[in-house]
Amino acid sequence: MSAQPSRATLIDGKAFSTGLVERVAAASARLEAAHGVKPGLAVVIVGEDPASQLYVRNKGETTVRAGLRSDTHRLDATTSQADLLALIAELNADAGIHGVLVQLPLPTHIDASVVLDAIDPDKDVDGFHVVNAGRLAVGLPGLVPCTPLGCLMLLKDQLGDLSGLNAVIIGRSNIVGKPMAQLLLGESCTVTIAHSRTRDLPAVCRAADILVAAVGRPEMVRGDWIKPGATVIDVGINRVPSLDPEKAAAGKTRVVGDVAFQEAVQVAGRITPVPGGVGPMTIACLLANTYSAACRSIGVTPEPLDA
Numbered sequence: 424m425s426a427q428p429s430r431a432t433l434i435d436g437k438a439f440s441t442g443l444v445e446r447v448a449a450a451s452a453r454l455e456a457a458h459g460v461k462p463g464l465a466v467v468i469v470g471e472d473p474a475s476q477l478y479v480r481n482k483g484e485t486t487v488r489a490g491l492r493s494d495t496h497r498l499d500a501t502t503s504q505a506d507l508l509a510l511i512a513e514l515n516a517d518a519g520i521h522g523v524l525v526q527l528p529l530p531t532h533i534d535a536s537v538v539l540d541a542i543d544p545d546k547d548v549d550g551f552h553v554v555n556a557g558r559l560a561v562g563l564p565g566l567v568p569c570t571p572l573g574c575l576m577l578l579k580d581q582l583g584d585l586s587g588l589n590a591v592i593i594g595r596s597n598i599v600g601k602p603m604a605q606l607l608l609g610e611s612c613t614v615t616i617a618h619s620r621t622r623d624l625p626a627v628c629r630a631a632d633i634l635v636a637a638v639g640r641p642e643m644v645r646g647d648w649i650k651p652g653a654t655v656i657d658v659g660i661n662r663v664p665s666l667d668p669e670k671a672a673a674g675k676t677r678v679v680g681d682v683a684f685q686e687a688v689q690v691a692g693r694i695t696p697v698p699g700g701v702g703p704m705t706i707a708c709l710l711a712n713t714y715s716a717a718c719r720s721i722g723v724t725p726e727p728l729d730a
């Protein structure tokens with residue numbers, strides 16, 4: 424008899440996010456009944472990037488399904504930075520809007536950091552404003568970036584107390600890697616941030632009890648980079664040609680993560696799939712942040728939304 428290879432438990436971000444969206448919907452309905460305030464999210468998209476259009480549509484649909492207000496502002500790719508800043512100023516001043524998200528990437532003639540820092544930090548539901556990055560770094564309450572927040576919720580749900588665990592994050596972007604590191608440090612993990620200059624990345628990864636891959640390179644993390652039993656969170660969303668050569672020739676694509684899933688699933692203890700893992704959590708956390716921002720705008724303490 425040959426030994427069965429062990430298979431990791433799948434972390435079902437899609438199911439978790441459905442529950443989180445339901446909790447946001449219920450808490451928002453109570454907020455509206457008690458205080459007459461319906462949380463409102465404004466999403467601004469500049470240009471026609473098809474992937475961005477898809478995410479923006481998903482966000483809008485989920486927001487409306489949760490009973491929140493959702494406004495989408497579609498601006499032409501040639502919109503000037505000044506016109507974009509003028510729209511943000513309007514949204515900052517709009518009492519019916521509690522969350523403002525400017526979809527990234529922006530066209531190259533616009534300076535993203537200027538635009539992100541023009542958003543009122545208390546409406547910055549992406550958590551990208553320098554003030555919110557600072558609050559997270561020093562441990563003050565603030566709006567936390569949605570993708571790392573969603574990863575942390577999944578990790579706590581799976582593992583409970585994270586203190587003392589070795590966490591390795593591959594990627595040091597301001598929107599995923601750095602805030603993920605801050606959150607895990609806040610949970611008393613021993614945190615390593617790896618990036619393109621890291622020496623012997625496979626060896627660094629093999630020390631991880633928690634491995635978060637946020638690289639943007641399809642299936643870069645191999646099975647033999649993973650410590651047996653580790654928890655693997657795959658943030659990557661990469662479009663690659665379809666496996667079927669005919670479909671690939673016709674331009675059909677599929678989505679894969681930054682982790683070679685078929686290898687990793689044989690070694691890891693738990694792993695998020697792509698799709699159906701971190702992606703849906705990002706959208707659910709955006710709604711949770713919009714709900715919290717709406718509460719704080721009227722001085723109400725948000726209800727806890729953890730499972």
Ligand SMILES: NC(=O)C1=CN([C@@H]2O[C@H](COP(=O)(O)OP(=O)(O)OC[C@H]3O[C@@H](n4cnc5c(N)ncnc54)[C@H](OP(=O)(O)O)[C@@H]3O)[C@@H](O)[C@H]2O)C=CC1
Pocket residue numbers: 570593594595596597598599600617618619620621624637638639640658659660661681701702703705
């Ligand atoms: N699921 C979701 O909701 C979301 C998914 N994503 C996905 O997550 C991934 C990361 O996104 P983002 O953080 O914006 O990406 P960035 O491109 O901003 O950052 C990528 C990071 O990976 C590092 N890196 C690149 N190549 C290597 C390598 N060969 N070895 C080690 N490190 C490397 C870079 O290092 P260096 O700094 O040295 O260049 C950089 O820090 C993407 O696939 C993106 O699509 C992003 C946001 C939300």
Ligand SMILES: Nc1nc(=O)c2c([nH]1)NC[C@@H]1CN(c3ccc(C(=O)N[C@@H](CCC(=O)O)C(=O)O)cc3)C=[N+]21
Pocket residue numbers: 478481524525526527528549569570660678697698699700701702703705706
């Ligand atoms: N200001 C800003 N904030 C963002 O949060 C932001 C952004 N800009 N620009 C683009 C990235 C990417 N992003 C995703 C959101 C949801 C899924 C998602 O729902 N994914 C599904 C479907 C994946 C698919 O099939 O395409 C899944 O993984 O199951 C993915 C990626 C948010 N981003």
